[in-house]
Amino acid sequence: xxxxxxxxxxxxxxxxxxxxxxxxxxxxxxxxxxxxxxxxxxxxxxxxxxxxxxxxxxxxxxxxxxxxxxxxxxxxxxxxxxxxxxxxxxxxxxxxxxxxxxxxxxxxxxxxxxxxxxxxxxxxxxxxxxxxxxxxxxxxxxxxxxxxxxxxxxxxxxxxxxxxxxxxxxxxxxxxxxxxxxxxxxxxxxxxxxxxxxxxxxxxxxxxxxxxxxxxxxxxxxxxxxxxxxxxxxxxxxxxxxxxxxxxxxxxxxxxxxxxxxxxxxxxxxxxxxxxxxxxxxxxxxxxxx
Numbered sequence: 001x002x003x004x005x006x007x008x009x010x011x012x013x014x015x016x017x018x019x020x021x022x023x024x025x026x027x028x029x030x031x032x033x034x035x036x037x038x039x040x041x042x043x044x045x046x047x048x049x050x051x052x053x054x055x056x057x058x059x060x061x062x063x064x065x066x067x068x069x070x071x072x073x074x075x076x077x078x079x080x081x082x083x084x085x086x087x088x089x090x091x092x093x094x095x096x097x098x099x100x101x102x103x104x105x106x107x108x109x110x111x112x113x114x115x116x117x118x119x120x121x122x123x124x125x126x127x128x129x130x131x132x133x134x135x136x137x138x139x140x141x142x143x144x145x146x147x148x149x150x151x152x153x154x155x156x157x158x159x160x161x162x163x164x165x166x167x168x169x170x171x172x173x174x175x176x177x178x179x180x181x182x183x184x185x186x187x188x189x190x191x192x193x194x195x196x197x198x199x200x201x202x203x204x205x206x207x208x209x210x211x212x213x214x215x216x217x218x219x220x221x222x223x224x225x226x227x228x229x230x231x232x233x234x235x236x237x238x239x240x241x242x243x244x245x246x247x248x249x250x251x252x253x254x255x256x257x258x259x260x261x262x263x264x265x266x267x268x269x270x271x272x273x274x275x276x277x278x279x280x281x282x283x284x285x286x287x288x289x290x
Contacts, residue, residue, distance in 0.1 A: 026221045026222075032065060038054070052216050067226050068227060069187075073221075079216040088192070092188075103185070109194075112199070121133050136266050164259075
């Protein structure tokens with residue numbers, strides 16, 4: 001009973017904390033983001049509706065959100081580097097800063113023409129990651145824009161592709177595993193060269209004759225809590241409304257079946273089944289997240 005009451009108290013404190021924050025919904029790239037590096041290789045176009053990153057032999061490029069978020073539903077449409085993208089990585093993620101940072105990752109690992117991209121996901125809490133799951137996709141992510149979403153609430157993190165859940169990471173604090181819940185995170189994205197590891201473990205190098213490589217972004221939407229915002233509809237009392245349903249979001253039976261379909265047919269790596277990496281036993285959070 002004491003443990004139950006303690007967990008309820010923590011959740012109540014989180015909800016009270018969230019209720020002091022504000023909500024951001026949508027926005028143009030020139031209003032919501034700033035280009036952080038690349039010396040002109042990143043561009044905001046079409047009156048703020050489109051953002052492009054590029055990579056050449058000299059440098060890649062990147063951007064970050066102006067706001068920090070603590071819980072939310074984040075959507076972004078991406079069109080990835082086409083053709084021979086081996087050695088390149090397009091990263092799109094949430095992160096705080098510092099040695100004990102929290103982070104929620106989408107990383108798209110390029111490949112030779114005709115081979116599938118590897119979608120790499122990870123969750124960090126208090127500076128500890130090593131929770132990788134990797135997938136191939138059921139479509140060509142370079143041919144058109146597709147929506148990549150993160151739902152992050154006090155109970156779970158859900159990764160979606162075009163509305164289909166591909167991964168669920170549940171809060172396992174009850175068994176002593178830290179969970180990202182206290183550190184606000186910004187959205188970051190970058191296109192960079194990682195041919196020392198990205199494609200077939202670094203065996204396939206970047207073909208610079210194909211440069212510049214380019215990735216495109218559009219239709220950003222953040223229904224999320226922003227710390228230090230005076231007014232808010234991010235309270236637990238309004239979590240049942242359509243706009244804040246993400247605050248208590250969980251997968252229904254249909255979504256669970258879709259998740260199983262993706263993991264059966266398209267998952268190519270799961271840290272919770274890697275016996276060579278964890279010969280002494282899998283991490284504790286695998287009990288709830290496998």
